[in-house]
Amino acid sequence: MLGNEEHFFEGAEKLLEIWFEETSNSNNDLRNITRCDWENVLRHVNCEIISFSKNDLIDAFVLSESSMFVSKRRWILKTCGTTTPLKCLSQLIKLASVNGYNIVTDLFYSRKNFIRPEAQMTPHKGFTEEVSYLDTLFPNGRSYCLGSMNLECWYLYTFSRSDMKLSLGHMMDEFVESDPDQTIEILMQNLDQNAMSVFNKKNILSAFEATSTSGIDKILPNMHIDDFLFDPCGYSMNGINEKGEYMTIHITPENLFSYVSFETNVAMTNYRNLINQVINTFKPGKFIVTIYANKCSLAYETMKELEVEYSKESHWKRTDMQCCNFPSYNLLFAQYSYNGKNNCSM
Numbered sequence: 001m002l003g004n005e006e007h008f009f010e011g012a013e014k015l016l017e018i019w020f021e022e023t024s025n026s027n028n029d030l031r032n033i034t035r036c037d038w039e040n041v042l043r044h045v046n047c048e049i050i051s052f053s054k055n056d057l058i059d060a061f062v063l064s065e066s067s068m069f070v071s072k073r074r075w076i077l078k079t080c081g082t083t084t085p086l087k088c089l090s091q092l093i094k095l096a097s098v099n100g101y102n103i104v105t106d107l108f109y110s111r112k113n114f115i116r117p118e119a120q121m122t123p124h125k126g127f128t129e130e131v132s133y134l135d136t137l138f139p140n141g142r143s144y145c146l147g148s149m150n151l152e153c154w155y156l157y158t159f160s161r162s163d164m165k166l167s168l169g170h171m172m173d174e175f176v177e178s179d180p181d182q183t184i185e186i187l188m189q190n191l192d193q194n195a196m197s198v199f200n201k202k203n204i205l206s207a208f209e210a211t212s213t214s215g216i217d218k219i220l221p222n223m224h225i226d227d228f229l230f231d232p233c234g235y236s237m238n239g240i241n242e243k244g245e246y247m248t249i250h251i252t253p254e255n256l257f258s259y260v261s262f263e264t265n266v267a268m269t270n271y272r273n274l275i276n277q278v279i280n281t282f283k284p285g286k287f288i289v290t291i292y293a294n295k296c297s298l299a300y301e302t303m304k305e306l307e308v309e310y311s312k313e314s315h316w317k318r319t320d321m322q323c324c325n326f327p328s329y330n331l332l333f334a335q336y337s338y339n340g341k342n343n344c345s346m
Helices: 035-043 086-096 128-137 161-167 195-199 208-213 271-280 301-308
Strands: 014-020 049-054 060-065 066-070 076-080 104-112 142-147 155-161 180-187 224-229 237-241 246-252 257-265 286-294 314-323 329-338
Touching: 014 086, 035 049, 035 086, 049 142, 049 237, 060 224, 060 237, 066 237, 066 246, 076 246, 086 128, 086 329, 104 128, 104 161, 128 142, 128 155, 142 301, 142 314, 155 161, 180 271, 195 208, 208 224, 257 271, 271 329, 286 314
Parallel strands: none
Antiparallel strands: 014 076, 014 104, 049 060, 060 066, 066 076, 104 155, 142 155, 180 257, 180 286, 224 237, 237 246, 246 257, 286 329, 314 329
């Protein structure tokens, strides 16, 4: 257990994603929100913009604590440490309304359990507190906990207007018309210290060098990368491609509380090779995979592949797996730990 006098940083992020209802006005676009307005939003979160990249479909911000992505009607905020992302929700919704978006169609808030929840700030001191806060804005939201509550778990809060209409007995065809949407997260702990040494300024001088030496640039090669190496250690990167897809990686390399997160919304028919590449890059001692996909996504059926053992010829043992079927999305949660064997037969 860490003493109060020892340095500690909570690497596990709080992930908030919001979709707004499409409008008839083609000029409505969340990317019209000014940088000054975004800076004001992020003051509520206790983080700052470090770097910015964009293309025709998506804006990507590297933050002092993780990342923010903005597309036409979708907003994603991912922050670590003791940030308070839920506190910016009211202001974000007001800004969206000014830019023509008055209706939230979907909201997702998720995070892994914290190592030191007592260090967090209100309203993030516990998931119950977070749910109560979200319920004040989204009275019909739903909350879930996947995994083992006394060991490793992953929390999820969702709100969907589609779920509300179905609960009222309305017949709906919008699933066919909605945008394909999918997210895969790989949350890693107990990282190999040789792999982590790349993300320390004592060993590497630049973010570009850390990205190329670690092999991050080879995970999804078609991504335009915006990266940052913190002083004295730590690393963040955003990648975006011409399809408007993104990837993001955040690294807390310190040995006592090492943590790496990988996230992308790239659609694939099978995520096994991607998972293997990420795991081989960072060499964790344990990791969690979550995949969230709607019915229009190529990834909707890929979860069935992971319901079979992740890799029977690997060093990994699956310790937990849970699947949830929502009206418009499927969710898979799986946890793996290193079994220390050269050949794992399951």
